[in-house]
Amino acid sequence: MRTNLQSIQRCPWCWNFLIHLAIKQALESLWIEKENVVFVTGIGCGSKMSQYMDCYWAETLHWRGIPFATGVKLANPKLTVISLSGDGDTYGIGLWHLLHAARNNINILHITCDNENYALTTGQASPTTPLDVKTNSTPNGNYTKPFDPVNLLESAWCGFVKKVDWKDLNWMKETIKEAIQYEWFAHINVNQPCPSWRRW
Ligand SMILES: Cc1ncc(C[n+]2csc(CCOP(=O)(O)OP(=O)(O)O)c2C)c(N)n1
Ligand code: SF4
Ligand SMILES: [Mg+2]
Numbered sequence: 293m294r295t296n297l298q299s300i301q302r303c304p305w306c307w308n309f310l311i312h313l314a315i316k317q318a319l320e321s322l323w324i325e326k327e328n329v330v331f332v333t334g335i336g337c338g339s340k341m342s343q344y345m346d347c348y349w350a351e352t353l354h355w356r357g358i359p360f361a362t363g364v365k366l367a368n369p370k371l372t373v374i375s376l377s378g379d380g381d382t383y384g385i386g387l388w389h390l391l392h393a394a395r396n397n398i399n400i401l402h403i404t405c406d407n408e409n410y411a412l413t414t415g416q417a418s419p420t421t422p423l424d425v426k427t428n429s430t431p432n433g434n435y436t437k438p439f440d441p442v443n444l445l446e447s448a449w450c451g452f453v454k455k456v457d458w459k460d461l462n463w464m465k466e467t468i469k470e471a472i473q474y475e476w477f478a479h480i481n482v483n484q485p486c487p488s489w490r491r492w
Contacts, residue, residue, distance in 0.1 A: 300344055302337065305487045307458050311405055312341050314464035315374065319347075322469055324372050332361040334377035334386060336412045338405030338484070341376060355386030358393050361400045369399070372472060376403040380410040383419040383441060394450035394477050401471045401478045404441070407486035415489030425492040441481050452478035458485065 302308055319329060329347035333339035335354035342349040352360045361375035382390055382404040390402065409427055410416040416429035417436070424433040445453040452474045456467050464482060471478035 301340055303488050306337070307485050307487075308338055308341070308405060310458050310461055311338070311403070311464065311482050311484060312344060314461055314468055315341075315345075315376075315403070317461075317465045318468035318472060319372075321465070322472060324472070328370065329372045329374065330361070330364045332357045332364065332373065332375045334381040336378035336381050336405075336410070337486070338376060338378045338407070338411075339381065341405075354381055355384075355389065357381070358386065358389040358400075358402060361402070362393060362396070362398050365398055365400050373400040374403065374472070375400055376405065378411065378418075379404055379406040379408060379420045380416075380418040383439070383444075384410075387419070390479070391444070391448045394445055394448040394453075394479065397449070397451075397476045399475055399477065401468070401474075401480070403468070403480045403482060405484045406441075406481050407484045407490050408438075408492075409486060409489050411486045411489050415486075422492060427489070441479070445479050450479055451476055453481075454479075455481045455483065457483045 326347040331345045331349040333342040333351050334357040342351045357375045357377050361373050365373045408420045417427045417434045420438045421434050442453050456464050
């Protein structure tokens, strides 16, 4: 993993680095060589993480990380392929890729950094924003009900779908390890604060 913190573009109070650390620790404790890891992201604050990983990586397009990761895995099934993006990317514009990846059941892990808003574009409501809260796109309160990603993925036959919380590094690390070792499509939703925009 890169150690040059100068290159990291996060708000100084952002906790996204803990998810980054959990992924790093999971890969290290499974003794997976960095040459055998491909880390793919979409676009967003969380998705910038690919730039900070010391392995093969690609920061693709908003919503297009999962098909890119699927292609990598199909081209070389021996690789450990991890895909990551935000809640807006995964559950909004990219939702159909997520659901069909679960149905296709190819052995990749998709992690969602769920800060309940479109953070990079300054705090608009996403599919996981709670009802009634005020965001920059819902100044009078969010009028659309959020959905539960776990229920949704289970309905698409995903055999490994878990929610974890950013505050528990060990829980995140162990769940990521379990998901990497799972031999089919796996999805982890990480609840992540966004002190800049998530004020609920
Ligand atoms: C096709 C496309 N639509 C919209 C955008 C603008 N855009 C960039 S990041 C982003 C929101 C990201 O939100 P999320 O996926 O939740 O990630 P976060 O920034 O919260 O980590 C949007 C709408 C884009 N880059 N490409
Ligand atoms: S806007 Fe939110 S998610 Fe993005 S870097 Fe800042 S605190 Fe982190
Ligand atoms: Mg988000």
